[in-house]
Amino acid sequence: MTGQTYLDTLCLAPEFAARVACNAPMSRYTSWHAGGPADLLFTPRDVSDLASFLRQLPASVPLLWIGLGSNLLVRDGGIRGAVVSMQGTLGALERVSATRINVQAGVTCAKLAKQCVKWGLGPAEFFAGIPGTVGGALAMNAGAWDGETWRHVIEVDVIDRRGIRHTRPASDYVVSYRQVKRPAEEWFIAARLEFERRPGVNDAAIKELLERRKQTQPIGEWSCGSVFTNPPGRHAGRLIEDSGLKGFRIGDASVSEKHANFIINHGTARAADIEALILHVQRTVAEHAQVELKTEVRIVGDPA
Ligand SMILES: Cc1cc2nc3c(=O)[nH]c(=O)nc-3n(C[C@H](O)[C@H](O)[C@H](O)COP(=O)(O)OP(=O)(O)OC[C@H]3O[C@@H](n4cnc5c(N)ncnc54)[C@H](O)[C@@H]3O)c2cc1C
Numbered sequence: 001m002t003g004q005t006y007l008d009t010l011c012l013a014p015e016f017a018a019r020v021a022c023n024a025p026m027s028r029y030t031s032w033h034a035g036g037p038a039d040l041l042f043t044p045r046d047v048s049d050l051a052s053f054l055r056q057l058p059a060s061v062p063l064l065w066i067g068l069g070s071n072l073l074v075r076d077g078g079i080r081g082a083v084v085s086m087q088g089t090l091g092a093l094e095r096v097s098a099t100r101i102n103v104q105a106g107v108t109c110a111k112l113a114k115q116c117v118k119w120g121l122g123p124a125e126f127f128a129g130i131p132g133t134v135g136g137a138l139a140m141n142a143g144a145w146d147g148e149t150w151r152h153v154i155e156v157d158v159i160d161r162r163g164i165r166h167t168r169p170a171s172d173y174v175v176s177y178r179q180v181k182r183p184a185e186e187w188f189i190a191a192r193l194e195f196e197r198r199p200g201v202n203d204a205a206i207k208e209l210l211e212r213r214k215q216t217q218p219i220g221e222w223s224c225g226s227v228f229t230n231p232p233g234r235h236a237g238r239l240i241e242d243s244g245l246k247g248f249r250i251g252d253a254s255v256s257e258k259h260a261n262f263i264i265n266h267g268t269a270r271a272a273d274i275e276a277l278i279l280h281v282q283r284t285v286a287e288h289a290q291v292e293l294k295t296e297v298r299i300v301g302d303p304a
Pocket residue numbers: 031064065066067068069070071072086105129130131132133134135136137138139140141142143144186187188189219223224225226298
């Protein structure tokens with residue numbers, strides 16, 4: 001069924017039917033620039049608009065939430081159902097007390113880092129090099145340089161399938177390295193984060209961390225950052241490098257020469273090439289080092 005025909009069967013309220021994108025190419029919404037079309041893609045104007053959209057969406061329609069797609073591999077057959085995109089929306093960021101901020105899910109991690117530095121709050125500089133949204137950082141417990149998102153979370157605002165909002169304390173979530181167990185069919189719309197007062201902090205701290213990244217990671221190329229989580233006590237990148245896989249290529253995707261835990265799309269890689277490369281790396285490292293690598297990136301959608 002085409003996206004338009006599918007849309008016709010859903011009988012969305014007219015104001016939403018006119019605003020959803022049909023057959024939205026997910027390659028435009030992901031940092032790997034690969035992946036097939038989503039049946040429908042919706043970008044809400046604000047939280048009430050989002051609530052109204054969810055209220056009238058039939059319960060049978062599968063939903064996928066995306067931020068900046070910097071941790072997503074969408075297969076070439078695309079996504080059945082609706083995608084809710086946080087790109088360029090839900091962007092409020094305010095200080096609510098001396099050490100506490102309220103941030104909406106669509107704010108980029110880079111903006112969060114910069115603003116916290118301006119407010120003299122930290123440690124938030126680690127967010128600067130994470131090219132996603134706050135919603136994605138909450139879903140992934142994103143982190144870098146010893147910093148982790150959920151160490152700062154006091155409470156979150158979420159929205160459920162029926163468009164009802166809830167506020168939940170951080171203790172409602174089971175959080176670990178790049179993993180957050182949360183109720184199904186609830187998505188992050190905002191969070192209250194707590195930092196320390198750091199009057200001396202300035203932009204130089206951010207610049208230094210970004211510079212360190214440039215030296216060790218293939219910044220500027222099409223990737224999803226680290227493809228695999230680090231197994232306990234080991235470095236995924238080192239294991240891949242020691243297995244002789246740097247530069248290994250399938251189609252137009254290859255293991256980065258600069259950082260072996262990155263897979264680069266050189267321009268025309270299909271999601272299937274990237275996924276085949278992921279499987280090849282897992283098999284080779286299992287044979288070579290007897291270690292099972294687990295993906296950090298989320299793989300979604302249908303094969304072509
Ligand atoms: C060059 C590069 C460097 C990177 N460096 C790091 C790093 O240092 N540390 C790190 O942790 N990650 C890193 N990443 C990976 C990625 O940026 C993070 O995982 C980021 O948190 C993903 O955010 P996003 O908005 O892009 O989420 P997406 O990739 O769009 O989504 C990721 C997951 O979160 C879910 N999700 C997104 N928004 C919401 C929401 N509002 N509510 C509920 N679920 C949601 C999605 O459904 C999906 O399962 C890097 C990526 C790249 C390309």
